[in-house]
Amino acid sequence: xxxxxxxxxxxxxxxxxxxxxxxxxxxxxxxxxxxxxxxxxxxxxxxxxxxxxxxxxxxxxxxxxxxxxxxxxxxxxxxxxxxxxxxxxxxxxxxxxxxxxxxxxxxxxxxxxxxxxxxxxxxxxxxxxxxxxxxxxxxxxxxxxxxxxxxxxxxxxxxxxxxxxxxxxxxxxxxxxxxxxxxxxxxxxxxxxxxxxxxxxxxxxxxxxxxxxxxxxxxxxxxxxxxxxxxxxxxxxxxxxxxxxxxxxxxxxxxxxxxxxxxxxxxxxxxxxxxxxxxxxxxxxxxxxxxxxxxxxxxxxxxxxxxxxxxxxxxxxxxxxxxxxxxxxxxxxxxxxxxxxxxxxxxxxxxxxxxxxxxxxxxxxxxxxxxxxxxxxxxxxxxxxxxxxxxxxxxxxxxxxxxxxxxxxxxxxxxxxxxxxxxxxxxxxxxxxxxxxxxxxxxxxxxxxxxxxxxxxxxxxxxxxxxxxx
Amino acid sequence: xxxxxxxxxxxxxxxxxxxxxxxxxxxxxxxxxxxxxxxxxxxxxxxxxxxxxxxxxxxxxxxxxxxxxxxxxxxxxxxxxxxxxxxxxxxxxxxxxxxxxxxxxxxxxxxxxxxxxxxxxxxxxxxxxxxxxxxxxxxxxxxxxxxxxxxxxxxxxxxxxxxxxxxxxxxxxxxxxxxxxxxxxxxxxxxxxxxxxxxxxxxxxxxxxxxxxxxxxxxxxxxxxxxxxxxxxxxxxxxxxxxxxxxxxxxxxxxxxxxxxxxxxxxxxxxxxxxxxxxxxxxxxxxxxxxxxxxxxxxxxxxxxxxxxxxxxxxxxxxxxxxxxxxxxxxxxxxxxxxxxxxxxxx
Numbered sequence: 013x014x015x016x017x018x019x020x021x022x023x024x025x026x027x028x029x030x031x032x033x034x035x036x037x038x039x040x041x042x043x044x045x046x047x048x049x050x051x052x053x054x055x056x057x058x059x060x061x062x063x064x065x066x067x068x069x070x071x072x073x074x075x076x077x078x079x080x081x082x083x084x085x086x087x088x089x090x091x092x093x094x095x096x097x098x099x100x101x102x103x104x105x106x107x108x109x110x111x112x113x114x115x116x117x118x119x120x121x122x123x124x125x126x127x128x129x130x131x132x133x134x135x136x137x138x139x140x141x142x143x144x145x146x147x148x149x150x151x152x153x154x155x156x157x158x159x160x161x162x163x164x165x166x167x168x169x170x171x172x173x174x175x176x177x178x179x180x181x182x183x184x185x186x187x188x189x190x191x192x193x194x195x196x197x198x199x200x201x202x203x204x205x206x207x208x209x210x211x212x213x214x215x216x217x218x219x220x221x222x223x224x225x226x227x228x229x230x231x232x233x234x235x236x237x238x239x240x241x242x243x244x245x246x247x248x249x250x251x252x253x254x255x256x257x258x259x260x261x262x263x264x265x266x267x268x269x270x271x272x273x274x275x276x277x278x279x280x281x282x283x284x285x286x287x288x289x290x291x292x293x294x295x296x297x298x299x300x301x302x303x304x305x306x307x308x309x310x311x312x313x314x315x316x317x318x319x320x321x322x323x324x325x326x327x328x329x330x331x332x333x334x335x336x337x338x339x340x341x342x343x344x345x346x347x348x349x350x351x352x353x354x355x356x357x358x359x360x361x362x363x364x365x366x367x368x369x370x371x372x373x374x375x376x377x378x379x380x381x382x383x384x385x386x387x388x389x390x391x392x393x394x395x396x397x398x399x400x401x402x403x404x405x406x407x408x409x410x411x412x413x414x415x416x417x418x419x420x421x422x423x424x425x426x427x428x429x430x431x432x433x434x435x436x437x438x439x440x441x442x443x444x445x446x447x448x449x450x451x452x453x454x455x456x457x458x459x460x461x462x463x464x465x466x467x468x469x470x471x472x473x474x475x476x477x478x479x480x481x482x
Numbered sequence: 483x484x485x486x487x488x489x490x491x492x493x494x495x496x497x498x499x500x501x502x503x504x505x506x507x508x509x510x511x512x513x514x515x516x517x518x519x520x521x522x523x524x525x526x527x528x529x530x531x532x533x534x535x536x537x538x539x540x541x542x543x544x545x546x547x548x549x550x551x552x553x554x555x556x557x558x559x560x561x562x563x564x565x566x567x568x569x570x571x572x573x574x575x576x577x578x579x580x581x582x583x584x585x586x587x588x589x590x591x592x593x594x595x596x597x598x599x600x601x602x603x604x605x606x607x608x609x610x611x612x613x614x615x616x617x618x619x620x621x622x623x624x625x626x627x628x629x630x631x632x633x634x635x636x637x638x639x640x641x642x643x644x645x646x647x648x649x650x651x652x653x654x655x656x657x658x659x660x661x662x663x664x665x666x667x668x669x670x671x672x673x674x675x676x677x678x679x680x681x682x683x684x685x686x687x688x689x690x691x692x693x694x695x696x697x698x699x700x701x702x703x704x705x706x707x708x709x710x711x712x713x714x715x716x717x718x719x720x721x722x723x724x725x726x727x728x729x730x731x732x733x734x735x736x737x738x739x740x741x742x743x744x745x746x747x748x749x750x751x752x753x754x755x756x757x758x759x760x761x762x763x764x765x766x767x768x769x770x771x772x773x774x775x776x777x778x779x780x781x782x783x784x785x786x787x788x789x790x791x792x793x794x795x796x797x798x799x800x801x802x803x804x805x806x807x808x809x810x811x812x813x814x815x816x817x818x819x820x821x822x823x824x825x826x827x828x829x
Contacts, residue, residue, distance in 0.1 A: 196489075196491045200490050409689075410698055413698065420681065452490050452493060457497065459497055467664060
């Protein structure tokens with residue numbers, strides 16, 4: 013089931029209606045059943061994968077506590093199970109292709125078996141979520157759970173099963189274990205989140221996505237048209253992915269569960285390092301805590317730090333997909349961070365420079381999206397060597413038109429971001445708190461306008477959420 | 483037990499519900515004059531809308547060419563080269579291809595162009611992908627509904643009946659109800675062109691907006707697109723492969739009856755979708771295989787021909803350009819292969 017389908021609306025209303033009539037244990041049971049229905053809606057065998065890894069990690073967690081002398085083995089089994097499954101579904105053909113290419117380059121022509129492997133949606137997300145559990149149990153940060161139902165609910169919780177946020181066990185498991193209460197304030201704030209999410213998906217991402225797809229379908233785009241397309245993609249991917257996270261958080265909040273914030277206006281970041289504190293926070297913090305820090309972080313001098321940053325971002329790129337463009341995208345951001353660290357020792361800049369730093373960071377981020385969107389390596393290098401001087405006047409006007417079109421659709425995102433920034437970056441209000449009358453009025457009017465705009469300007473081309481493919 | 487006061491939640495819900503409702507009086511006040519709209523030719527979808535006029539030119543073309551072969555379909559039918567077919571058979575061939583269309587469009591082209599032209603019985607070749615023949619809604623709703631205007635009459639009762647059989651679905655009925663109640667499509671048809679025109683005016687420079695739009699269309703024309711490994715239509719929806727459940731709710735029986743009544747002979751050609759780099763056709767599900775078998779049996783027992791390019795190894799050697807479209811240079815070869823098979827089926 014996908015969030016922007018009427019099937020989901022019916023599914024969600026049914027689940028919420030049942031959920032709050034049940035006692036706590038039965039609520040977790042409903043979460044598991046509903047999540048398996050949600051996940052297996054199109055391909056029921058997907059449920060076997062999530063069910064299988066759930067059993068493996070539940071067992072590994074318990075064994076680590078029961079037999080601490082052998083906990084390294086059980087962690088190894090958990091890692092092998094989760095990463096093995098991820099590698100098979102996601103990287104097997106990529107690996108074969110590259111082995112074949114290397115052999116061919118060495119003059120060895122061997123026939124290459126091609127397995128038609130379908131990547132189960134969400135596998136990259138829930139395997140990382142489960143790994144956070146077994147690694148934390150191994151490190152003694154978390155107690156192993158003895159209730160399989162609660163653990164299964166933590167793994168497969170449907171709002172965030174398919175595309176995150178990748179929750180930490182230490183954050184989500186206690187919420188699954190404790191009694192939950194329905195509050196009208198949580199319902200209100202959840203609804204606001206969902207409306208904003210649906211607006212970003214159906215009006216912004218899907219409309220701008222059409223422009224990006226058009227540009228990236230061109231065999232030989234000109235410089236201005238290409239970069240207008242990359243700009244469109246930058247808007248699309250943020251609107252699309254943050255929309256998913258907002259709808260997921262809103263859906264979860266309706267069920268009394270608070271999921272972490274996954275995006276914090278990343279296009280208003282002041283530096284590449286700031287960008288990664290705001291973009292896909294659940295994944296970047298996962299890599300920070302489970303890859304960068306264990307590698308030594310920034311504790312062992314600049315050379316080791318540079319190595320750790322590049323290794324972390326290379327893996328982060330590879331997490332997004334089995335393709336060289338994602339590796340390049342990861343390395344590009346790794347290099348940006350290394351340079352960012354090197355420049356950090358310069359004296360602090362004044363507030364006057366903030367708009368320029370935001371614009372510069374946004375520009376660098378947009379360049380990165382070219383690596384992300386262009387999956388053909390040859391085309392990527394061609395795109396990077398395009399000259400602005402080779403473009404005709406018509407190319408520039410076409411680029412301007414496409415840019416203006418994308419920029420127009422993106423206006424609400426910028427307004428919202430600036431509003432939050434200028435508001436002094438107030439953390440989100442606790443959901444239990446009653447809003448002031450002025451805030452409620454503003455919220456209600458904004459939501460009314462958003463819903464009306466969705467009804468009229470929703471894209472007629474409904475695109476899948478981009479992060480489903482990862 | 484719910485905690486807290488529901489007041490703020492109810493205020494929000496009221497705003498959410500009333501937001502779209504506000505559009506109705508706004509559109510009525512500032513939008514297009516309802517009396518200037520034409521009654522829809524498919525009232526099951528909408529009551530009235532702005533429509534393009536019927537274009538009778540192809541009827542006159544048919545009368546003057548008197549083709550022995552007529553090609554119907556979307557861009558898939560472009561693989562058959564009418565000039566080559568004319569050269570090989572000695573009979574004029576004419577294409578009524580319409581880009582980005584579906585079976586409902588092809589039915590209208592047959593009914594409103596071929597039949598009224600009164601030409602002698604001809605071979606009508608319809609190119610299609612997978613389940614298009616039993617999916618009348620494909621390219622018929624949303625923005626695509628405008629493209630049928632130039633070849634549809636003021637009322638299309640048969641097509642309306644077919645479409646009505648699909649919109650019995652509760653979700654679709656809800657969509658149509660909301661659209662009518664809130665005038666969503668009308669509001670969009672009113673607002674969207676204004677946004678586009680405004681941005682076009684800002685970008686067109688010395689060109690007129692129409693010229694600029696034409697330049698943009700040429701920039702993104704089919705021959706400017708890259709070779710894509712993915713096809714351009716996406717995977718077939720498994721629910722669409724229930725042939726028995728869908729055929730009577732499709733235009734296929736109408737097309738067969740109409741052609742038969744006027745002596746035309748139909749040939750349905752299922753095109754081979756882009757093979758992979760090793761020349762293997764894309765995988766297809768058991769359900770789709772069963773669907774194609776049922777489709778073949780249905781049309782052949784009703785006197786039409788049925789070709790499946792997927793079954794003929796010769797077609798796998800064709801070079802593709804983008805998506806499911808074959809390379810321009812392969813059109814003559816495809817036409818030769820098609821004719822060889824066609825002649826064999828006549829014997």
